[in-house]
Amino acid sequence: MPRDAHTSPVKDHELRYKLANELHARPFPTLEAPCHAAYLAIKRPEDAASRDRDVDRAHLIALLDRHGAPHPSPGATHWFGQLGRHQLKWEAHTEFVTYTLFGDGVAERPFDGTTFDAYPEDWLADAPGVRMTSALIRVQGWPGEEAIVQKISEWFVPESLAASRVLDDSATIAGDFRIDENGHMRFAVFVRDECGSRRVGRIVQRLCEIETYKTMSMLGFARVRDMGPELTRVDEALTSLVDEMAGDVAKPDQTLKALLEVSSELEAMGARSSYRFGATGAYEAIVNQRIEVLREERFGGRQTFAEFMMRRYDPAMRTVKAAQGRLEAMSERASRASSLLRTRVDVERSAQNQTLLESMDKRADLQLRLQKTVEGLSTVAISYYAVNLVVYMLEPFGAEIGLGKLALMAITTPLVILAVWWMVRRIRKSL
Template identity: 65%
Template sequence: MAPITDHPLRYKLANELHARPFPSLSAPCSAVYIAIKQPNDAVSRDRAQDLAHLTALLDRHGAPHPQPGATHYYGQIGKHWLKWEQHTEFVTYTAFSETIYERPFDPAQFDVFPSDWLEAAPGQRMTSVLLHIEQQPSDIAEVSTRLDDWFVSESLAVSEVLDQAAIVAGDFRIDQNGHLRFAVFAKPETGTRRIGRIVQRLCEIETYKTMSMLGFARVRALQPKLNDLDTKLTGLMSDMSDEDAPAEWTLHNLLAISAELETLSAQSSFRFGATGAYEALVNQRIAALREARYQGRQHFGEFMMRRYAPAMRTVHSAESRLEAMSSRSIRASNLLRTRVDVERSAQNQSLLESMDRRSDLQLRLQRTVEGLSVVAISYYAVSLVGYLIYPLTQATGMSKGMLTALATVPVVLFVWWMVRRLRKSVE
């Protein structure tokens, strides 16, 4: 093949699809998982801090460091294998161990993450999980007995997954040590990669479920504000039909409400968008498990439908309500602005009519003044003409008064004609 220049991102993009493989686990084993999020809703997090925090944990065990700028890591720390992943909003640590504690879900499993190291984490714990993985006992009734001992029956979700390759269970409750619990009972013939996929998906379901519930918390904080703005908006729209209400004042308040709604929308858009994405991931991960009902108990999909889906519908409803209120305020502002423009047009029309009346009055006054000006000009013109015709008194034998009288009428007519001609040329 002839040489060709590769796109600079070709290998990076291709390798990204294989960057985060599922772990390989053999039953029995255990795993601990924690997700840490920085305490803000920023779109991006300080990735350098996350990498430095991981490096601090690796240094305690003399483990090799990840590559600069890495977003994932898999390596051995002591007796555990550590999987680290960096996401947009959070970072996750999963430690796998072949050690089975005498007491299932022993909090001592979490000692792989030292308390002082956790205290120095660049963020806050969103969730932490203890996972207990063992082979299915030959007596299937033993599974039910253990589940009743380990979990709260009222919220327990159990199902057979991946074509009955394993039984997974969890009650999504935080125990007295601050961790959630998941149990996996794998059949002896279930492969190590399949067990790893099950464990990984359980951790993802819990993480994405918790992250999406941040949207629900945001909605609860927004509801009082939305209710108050909705009441104000409804009142202002009612005032629009009242002709006595000043339109300028109403428009000013409507614009203030519109600005406040747009501010809330801008502040919540990222969280609402992230909630929708996380919800889709939760549903996809549950669908990927290919659940089958176990002994008539509720499975993960049913648990989410009853407990989780209503919260997500509340988020979507609040998001739609915020958008609808913003659109309603904009429409009301446009209508009121139209009303203000119409009123201003009427005022302008009245002003123009008043100006027309004043112009007509001014024209009449001007014509009156014009008549007086003819008299005044004629007076001075007759005087000048008198000086011109005074020498004719001797030749004609007429007196000065008679000559002046004879010249007055032509002079006045001439002045009137000149003024009229000048006015017509101007008009």
């Protein structure tokens, strides 16, 4: 019997559909120019990766309830929907959550701080964390290259301005990565008529991601600056201990203890920093990847986003990598020095043990000699008393045969001594 074409006898994995749908769960927004976006990233100050995610969802729900919007499903890590006159995109990440409000049109005054008023002030005050970054993104139609040059020169700081053509010259993006008087980053997007709404949404999303992951990766740089003095102090202590090992160590046990303390301190520093170093590397890779997919081309002779990152951002990331490598190298040095000193201590202890064994061997030899001497004296003493006993026993019989006491002693003494010596020898062998 033929099998139904829509059924299969093989059983699906319980997570098959969930994992497949995860790839499509966070679509790019669809935006038409002119429009704007107000972006916000919130992170708990400490232990953000192990935070209670339900608190993040509760904060989102508090915002949704103000507009009667539907709630996310339990355990959801993303939500997209209408929120009054705006569309809201919410995402929960490993260490932070992001909110992006999309609205039609642009303010008459570029990057007007009132655009961010769509987030209620009291709701922001109740946020379960602190603001890592926020950004205002202005998207408008193509006014011509001369007009773009004039606008970005007025809107951004020339020293930090980065601008480039992206996605096969379908749009031009600009920003200076500076915080304005309202506490927000600013980005401008000028799109040509042929640039589709999905492409516009991808550009805006990429800008938000570049800013967020750039900021998050800079936490690693801040960690390195904080631990710099401590790392230098430990490095100097380690170098001093290693230099002492080059000569004769007066108290190797104490030096070994100091080395173990340095190793423990380095391990503790590594444990405290390992997550941040790993996260920084991952965030840096995301920043570079997001810039790469924009396929930048130079605009008006100005630096591109990639060039800005190479000059301002990459040195900070190299500093983090250098500090990570320095910490690992110091840990290896401390471990090698501890092993070498431990070997030296073991060798010295082996030499001491060898000397002690030799001393014990000499003592045993002396004791054996003394024992033999004592055994000889014991033989003489036992023989003396034994001869007297034998003479007393044989004296009556000696009188009958005409032997006196002295003659009996002369005859019995060699025999008694020989008998006693033989008996003592057998006893010693048996023991």
